[in-house]
Each structure stands twice: as structure tokens, then as C-alpha cells.
Amino acid sequence: MQNNFxxxxxxxxxxxxxxQKDKDGFRMNYDIIAKEVRVIDEEGGMLGVMPPxxxxxxxxxxxxxxxEVAPNATPPTCKIMDYGKYKYEQKKKAQVSKKxxxxxxxxxxxxxxxxxxxxxxxxxxxxxxxxxxxDKVKFNLxxxxxxxxxxxxxxxxxxxxxEALKGIGIIEVAPKMEGKQIFCLVxxxxxxxxxxxxxxxxxxxxxxxxxxxxxx
Numbered sequence: 262m263q264n265n266f267x268x269x270x271x272x273x274x275x276x277x278x279x280x281q282k283d284k285d286g287f288r289m290n291y292d293i294i295a296k297e298v299r300v301i302d303e304e305g306g307m308l309g310v311m312p313p314x315x316x317x318x319x320x321x322x323x324x325x326x327x328x329e330v331a332p333n334a335t336p337p338t339c340k341i342m343d344y345g346k347y348k349y350e351q352k353k354k355a356q357v358s359k360k361x362x363x364x365x366x367x368x369x370x371x372x373x374x375x376x377x378x379x380x381x382x383x384x385x386x387x388x389x390x391x392x393x394x395x396d397k398v399k400f401n402l403x404x405x406x407x408x409x410x411x412x413x414x415x416x417x418x419x420x421x422x423x424e425a426l427k428g429i430g431i432i433e434v435a436p437k438m439e440g441k442q443i444f445c446l447v448x449x450x451x452x453x454x455x456x457x458x459x460x461x462x463x464x465x466x467x468x469x470x471x472x473x474x475x476x477x
Contacts, residue, residue: 288329
């Protein structure tokens, strides 16, 4: 149970002049300043409207805290709960949510108008790997000096790249001239990505199964 300063009950309930909240923004126990609050118990049951001092005493009798969960309601809504346990559960939920969150990176690949075939093949392999990992790929094709006079070579090269990635990626931003470079953005093809992820899961499951069999 959260420790809070409590005024002398014989002198009546006197809220603090300076409003205080915990670091999560909740008023709790004797820091609740409303004249009346609607109270919910720890099981979710409605206990009715009452002065906060009465609600705090009910919470104390149960070894719990009174938390103002909806300060803008009329009257404000408070819930009786174990605040320490509540904060722990919220922290665990946040960790699970973060773990399940899909993070998409944008990988950049640099090209030149006259990139040689073997270099292009290497860059395409990298692009395929990035896309199958769920990342986006941005291709930057830079021109130098007189190469700007033959910008069609750059467009032809990017068209070749798009053709090579067909079925693996989809064009999110078509080739676009910007200063002395052309760029385009390719995102993973959802159907292909799902297929790749399914295969990876199956391979992991099989590897785990083989490992268990070897240990027997």
C-alpha cells in the first residue's frame, strides 16, 4: 500500500492546499481534493458516491489505496486498488507491447549510373534480404559531373532494379529526381513477407524439435 501523509481525522478532512499527484499523474488517498467521488471497488463493483475521506477509510480497511482514475468525471471516479501491484502490471504490459511492436527500418543502397553488373547483383541480394526482414529499401542513384547529361541511364538502372525485386517488394515511392540524384523507395510485398515469415517460423520449430530429440 502506498504511504501518504494523513491529517488528523479528529480535525476533519482537510485537503492539502498544494495539489499533489504521483509521477504518473494520479491523485491518491488524502491528496484527492474533490468534495465527493464515485467509488469502484477492487472487483469492479460500484460502491456509490461519497466524500473521499470515507472512501479512503474503506480502502485502508482493505489494505489498499484509493486512486482517482477519472478526475474530469462528474463526480470524479476513484477506484480502490493495490497501487503498487497496478504499476507493476502496467509496466509488464508496456514491456510486452514493446516486445511485440514491429519496427520498420529504412535501409539505403547507393548506386551510380554505370554500376557494374556484379556490384548490382550484390546490392540486389542485400535489398532482397532487407525486404524479407521486413525493412524498406531506399535506392539513391547519384550523378557526378557530365553524368547529369545522361540521366536516362539512371532511370534505366532503377527500372532494372524494380524488375529484379518484383514479387519481393512493391514500389512505395516511384523513381524521382531530386537535385543530382534519383531515388525510389521499395517496401516489402505483404504476401511474400508473410510467406517468408511462415517458413522461418517452421524452420525454427523444426530446429527446436531436432534439438529436443538430440537431447533425449
